[in-house]
Amino acid sequence: MTDLIDHWRAQHAADRQRADDLARERRALAAATTAQERSRAADDGGLVAYAEALARRRYPAKAASMQHLAPLAEKCESAERAMRGEQPPVYAVMHAAVQHGKTSLLQAFVLRTLRRNPRAVIGYVAFNADRATGKMWECRELAEDAGVRLHPTFNTKSEWRTVEGGIVKPGGILDGSWTGGGFDLLICDDLYSGPEEAESRAHRLKVEHAFDTVLETRGQGRTSILVNMARWNPYDISGVLIKRGWPYVRLPAINHRGEALWPDVVPLAYLIGKRDGRPATEGQPAIAPIPRRVWAAMYQGEPIGEGSNVFLPSMLRWYGGPHHEALPTGPYREAMGIDVCYGAKTRNDRSAAVTLRSYMHRPRDLFMVGAWIGHEPIEVFAPTVAKLQTRDGRRILTLWYASGTEKGGEGVLRNGGARVEVVNAGIDKLARARGGYVDPEIGGFTSAWNDGRVYWPAVENEHARTIRGQHEDFTGAPTDEDDGVDAAVAAHDALQAQELAALMKAAQERARGHAPRRVALAPDGAPARPMRLGW
DSSP states (O other): OHHHHHHHHHHHHHHHHHHHHHHHHHHHHHHHHHHHHHHHHHGGGOHHHHHHHHHHHHOTTTOOOOGGGHHHHHHHHHHHHHHTTSSOOOEEEEEEOTTSSHHHHHHHHHHHHHHHOTTOEEEEEESSHHHHHHHHHHHHHHHTTTTOOEEEEEEETTEEEETTSOEEEEEETTSSOOOSSOEEEEEEEOSSSSHHHHHOHHHHHHHHHHIIIIIGGGEEEEEEEEEEOOOOOTTSHHHHHHHTTOOEEEEOSBOTTSOBSSTTTSOHHHHHHHHHOBOOBTTBOOBOOOOHHHIIIIIIOOOOOTTTOSSOGGGOEEESSTTSBOOOOSOEEEEEEEEOBOSOOSTTOOEEEEEEEEETTEEEEEEEEEEEEESOBHHHHHHHHHHHTEETTEEOEEEEEEOTTTTTHHHHHHHTTOOOEEEEOOSOHHHHHTTOSSOTTTOOHHHHHHTTOEEEESSOOHHHHHHHHHHHHOOSOTTSOOHHHHHHHHHHHHHHHHHHHHHHHHHHHHHTTOOOOOOOOOTTSSOSSOOOOOO
8 A cells, every 4th residue: 555655656746747847848938939039029120230249249349330231131131031931932142252241141140040030940051061060160159149049969060959949050062961851041151162163164063963952952932042152153053043043142342333342341442452452662561463363253253264254354453533543634645446236236236435545655554534335226326426436626536347247337327427447357356356456566455454554434334334344254255245345446456556657657757867746636635637547
């Protein structure tokens, strides 16, 4: 009888213990739910505000506003809403300049998501496991201070969990760790270790295959995928996804208006020094420019294939604006080159005009002082040319490299009031750009550009911006959009022809024993009359 009573008492005590444990779990769950609701309420300022607060705790001496990352934060917040079923999943390619807080924002996004949704299952993918686990272990070290309750036993670098069942799983894109369950969110942060991997077609195909067959198949109905990378190659996984229609959110270090992305932390002068180099000054050593591909990939998010582009973006110089030299003064020559939309060669064919200027005291430097591009057929473009080629009451020399079928357009241009030198384009556009006409010994427009002798307005209008982009993308391939390049090459050659004509005339006069006459210049301008070219 005593044994039965003791057994009953022990059973009763065990039942009470289970009931107490269950009650504690319910209270803990209620507290966690309340904490989650409070957390969401506290985070109403958004991801940027949360990241700033986290940065103040981590680096109090270095904390600064992170509003420049708001476009990336918007994609992240949309992905979290999708996780809760409030909107469709988000698929986006993103880029922010190196050392501009991008990784800190993504780490803050992981912590904020777990704080607001502690059951979230998050995959963080990098080019290898060490990189991914290192970045997520930094998150784990901050998690408890950020209000995330970590599970005491699931606590390894390859996977860590919350008490509520949330999971953070880091890994490399090719390490085979992604089989198994699905994810609520996938963050891909740099899937290539550097240019060597991105330049390898075989490696790019491996990454693309892994992305398509391993990562995307881990998605569920509410899974968002965010891809954030340096852009080492136009055909990297970011380029593949962009071609598939994924939006591309790009935050370059220096935008098209010449403004720094994060001027409070990374000043414009520092960025220009990185891009263009800086001569030694008193107390400051010289800085060599970083390689153009590094600048394009890591700072601008505009990939350049090695050996593919003809005009090096990093070698373009700028004038005007608060951080660049002013446009010089003094006598100068000007010439305009055009390319004409004639006969609708392609659906994207456009007419373009570029005006270049060289100063007598700086004859090798070329200043782009006029740009126009648009979808105007030749009969509409002719009056535009007539207007553009008249500068300060003078008509400047204007050149058009026309193919055999286009040479009949000279009459159309003349009827529209334009006066244009039309030269048969007997060699391909790449050869012309490299100096196949006029004097190959001097070099073509590519030499001027890549030697750092072409100056572009720091404050661009849409025409100048489009034409500059065509130069930076130009490879000489038939598929290039290169109307502005053809026009600029023609302007360069016309200026070069004027210079050579003046030199030849001076040499002839010396041979006859006469003092060479000065080229007839307007007081601060180009020759008053256009000269005939001698091709």
